Structures are given as structure tokens and as C-alpha cells.
Amino acid sequence: MWAETVAVTGAGSGIGRAVLLAAAARGARVAALDVNEAAAASVAEQALTAGAARAVAVRCDVASESSVAAAFDTVSAAVGDPGAVYANAGIEVNAALHEFPAGDWERVVAVNLVGVFLTCREALRRLVDAGRGGSVVCTSSPAAFVGHSGGGNSAYAASKGGVSAFVRSAALDYAPYGIRVNAVVPGATDTAMLTAGGADPDRLRAAAATQIPLGRLGRPDEVAAAVLWLLSGESSYVTGSHLVCDGGLMA
Numbered sequence: 001m002w003a004e005t006v007a008v009t010g011a012g013s014g015i016g017r018a019v020l021l022a023a024a025a026r027g028a029r030v031a032a033l034d035v036n037e038a039a040a041a042s043v044a045e046q047a048l049t050a051g052a053a054r055a056v057a058v059r060c061d062v063a064s065e066s067s068v069a070a071a072f073d074t075v076s077a078a079v080g081d082p083g084a085v086y087a088n089a090g091i092e093v094n095a096a097l098h099e100f101p102a103g104d105w106e107r108v109v110a111v112n113l114v115g116v117f118l119t120c121r122e123a124l125r126r127l128v129d130a131g132r133g134g135s136v137v138c139t140s141s142p143a144a145f146v147g148h149s150g151g152g153n154s155a156y157a158a159s160k161g162g163v164s165a166f167v168r169s170a171a172l173d174y175a176p177y178g179i180r181v182n183a184v185v186p187g188a189t190d191t192a193m194l195t196a197g198g199a200d201p202d203r204l205r206a207a208a209a210t211q212i213p214l215g216r217l218g219r220p221d222e223v224a225a226a227v228l229w230l231l232s233g234e235s236s237y238v239t240g241s242h243l244v245c246d247g248g249l250m251a
């Protein structure tokens with residue numbers, strides 16, 4: 001059973017793009033939100049080819065309250081209020097903690113955590129008003145649960161730990177409305193984020209794969225399958241949960 005409209009933040013690339021296209025292939029009306037307007041427009045175009053009933057691309061900086069509010073207004077006008085929302089946009093900045101620039105720390109938290117709050121707030125307002133339940137999914141990370149030594153990953157880990165705590169609490173608050181709130185926990189997934197800033201992407205991919213029991217990186221479409229299940233009515237009795245899709249990394 002599919003929500004009439006699925007909205008995805010960070011839809012221009014990687015996991016968000018895969019989720020948008022998978023929802024499109026099931027005939028959903030889709031909204032691609034991304035700070036990269038060109039990337040959002042491109043994926044919305046591909047969504048129509050993939051089978052979306054309708055598709056809209058909206059520039060949206062999830063760290064900005066006014067941008068998120070305006071983006072959801074645009075989505076509602078263009079394709080209808082979303083019944084399923086994937087708060088996925090995220091960034092990663094790695095640096096040794098004792099030298100971490102405060103501005104970078106704030107930026108990571110602003111996009112990854114405040115962005116999830118702002119996205120979910122707009123989504124929940126509409127879902128509560130509509131009174132028909134709904135599904136919200138956020139993207140957490142293994143970094144929320146286990147440390148990663150030597151990676152300078154503390155800001156990212158803190159932001160994702162916040163997302164996981166947020167999901168549990170929001171799930172309880174909105175359960176009485178029939179609105180489910182869950183998280184997906186992708187492991188090392190082969191996207192632009194994984195190799196960003198690395199001089200040799202193939203070496204980075206190979207190094208990451210050695211840590212994974214299944215012996216390889218995840219593909220965006222594999223994470224998308226997990227997210228689609230959470231977004232859909234097929235997971236109707238699941239809320240406040242974390243669906244781990246990590247090739248056994250945290251087993």
C-alpha cells in the first residue's frame with residue numbers, strides 16, 4: 001500500500017535518490033528536495049521515466065527553517081501533502097576533535113539534526129491535520145551506536161546519535177495519531193558521501209569493505225528497499241524502530 005505522495009530530502013544523490021526512484025517505480029507521487037537544485041531536478045525527471053504518477057523538484061536547505069517551510073508549501077501545492085516523508089539529507093565533516101572548527105561542528109549538527117527536526121515538523125503538521133496517519137523515516141548511522149577510532153567522526157556521530165534519540169521520542173508522541181516514526185541505519189554505502197574528500201575512491205571503498213562481514217559495501221538500492229518498507233503500509237506495526245542495513249557491521 002503506497003502513500004499518495006512521498007517526499008525525500010537529500011534526494012539529489014545516493015540513498016535519497018535511490019529511495020525517490022524506487023517510490024517512483026511503484027507509481028507514487030514524489031517530491032525531490034535537495035539543496036542542490038540541479039540534482040533535485042535531474043532525479044525528478046528520472047522519477048517520471050521510472051513511473052512516478054507526478055514528480056516535483058524543490059530546492060531546500062534542511063538547515064534553514066524558512067527554506068524547509070517554503071519547500072513543503074511548494075510540495076503540497078504541486079503534488080499534495082506527503083503521506084510518507086524521508087528526512088535523509090546529511091553531511092559529514094571529519095577532523096580531529098581537538099582541532100575541530102566550531103563552525104563545522106555547528107554546520108554538521110544544523111544539517112543532520114536540526115534539519116531532521118525541521119523536516120519532520122513540517123511533515124508532522126500536515127499528517128496531523130490530515131488525520132490519516134502516515135510514516136516518517138530518518139537516516140541514522142552506525143556512528144550513533146558504535147565509535148569509529150581515528151576518523152575524526154565525533155560531530156557526525158553526535159548528530160546521528162541525536163537523530164536516533166529524536167526518532168524514539170517522536171514515535172511515542174505521534175503514535176496516538178497513527179503516525180509512525182522510524183530510522184534506517186545504513187552501513188558503509190557506496191555513495192558520494194563515502195568517498196568525499198578521499199584522494200583514491202577505489203582504495204577507500206576497498207578499505208571500507210574489509211570491515212564488513214558481507215565483504216562489500218552496501219548499494220543505495222539495498223538501503224532504499226529497507227526505507228521503502230518503513231515508508232509503506234507494509235510496516236504498519238513498526239514505530240520507534242531502527243532498521244539496520246549494514247552488511248553485518250554491527251552484528
Ligand code: NAI
Nearest residue numbers: 010012013014015035061062089090141188189191192193
Ligand atoms: P550523498 O552525499 O550521496 O547525498 C546527500 C544529499 O544530501 C546530496 O544530494 C546533498 O546535496 C544533500 N544535502 C546536503 N546538505 C543538504 C542540505 N543542507 N539540505 C538539503 N539537502 C542537502 O550521501 P548519502 O550517502 O546518500 O547520505 C544520505 C544519508 O545517509 C545521510 O544522512 C548520511 O549521513 C547517511 N548515511 C550514509 C552512509 C554511507 O555510507 N553513505 C552511512 C550511514 C548513514
